[in-house]
Amino acid sequence: MTHTYHVAGMTCNNCKKSVEEALQKLDKVSKVEVSLESEEVTITMDSHIETQILKNALPNKYTLTENETKNVFKSAEPKEEESTLKQLFPLFLILGYITVSSVLLNIKPFDWNGFMMDFMGLFYIVFSFFKLLDLKGFPQSFRMYDPLAKVIPAYGWIYPFIEVALGLLFLMRFQVTFALILTIIVLGITTIGVTKTLLDKKSIQCACLGTALKLPMTKATFIENTIMLIMAISMLIKTVQL
Incomplete structure (x- = not known):
């Protein structure tokens, strides 16, 4: 000893x-x-x-x-949490900018429906930008957790362009119903993969902001996708009711 x-x-x-x-x-x-x-x-x-x-x-x-005996496990937890929060800071910052921009675009008078469409539109445009920065590396990272990209590798290549198209549809208020349905399908599939990755406790890189920013796959990724899904489902229900 x-x-x-x-x-x-x-x-x-x-x-x-x-x-x-x-x-x-x-x-x-x-x-x-x-x-x-x-x-x-x-x-x-x-x-x-x-x-x-x-x-x-x-x-x-x-x-x-x-010397005072240190609890290695106890001391490691805050450091790990601090490290994770530091890594996720770019994600939180981008989501903050998107939220503030969406609010300002619909503040006078405040339009909740418009806010959600602008939020989703800006979300897709901004996130697709980072994916397109490394179009060669993104599909490989995306395939690590997206079920459809695992089966159909080409899906990982076209995914950033799907996001660009969806972003434009929401911002232009064009074919919104179609965009909502596609959002539910696309993000639904990805969320299933994210959930499975978290449950399996695998440590992999999240490709939501491409490969330029090294983001870990965490609960924040799940929450981010879930918020978008809730927005899309609620807006689709309203659209059908109208």
Whole structure:
């Protein structure tokens, strides 16, 4: 077993050597490594040695204290969450711009139906832009989780252009019913793949913003698709009722 301790009072290499030799003389100590820079000593023991015994073995000028044991799993979770949020920041920023733009386009007076169409239109145009930046790399990433792209590789190549077409249809208010139905089909298929990926806990890259931005496949991707699906379904219901 290995334990790390803090040793105060070491100022030179002679101090380092003195600590090493003093601790190495103890029974059950098989290895001693001293870091002068961090003032730490790592001791490999055959069995546990009380901290007080280690203190008594050192000259009085040195003070030995046991380092606080860190919960590796607990400390890793916030870092992982922070890292994920940092990676997803471009996605949140783009969605924020799209939302604000859609609100401003329909604010006087506020038109909820117009807001949803502009949101979906801008969503498709902006997201297709990033996919088209790397038209060769996108299909391969998209195929990792989209069920239809796995079966029909060509679908991954034409998908960005489908998004461009849908974006224009929503922004121009042209063939909206057709655009809504196609949105439900296209995003429905992708959402199934995203859901399966999340349930399988696979760590893959999300291709929603192409390959230019390295986004991890997370719950945010699922929520993003779900919001679009809810908008499309609600608008289609209203259209049918009219």
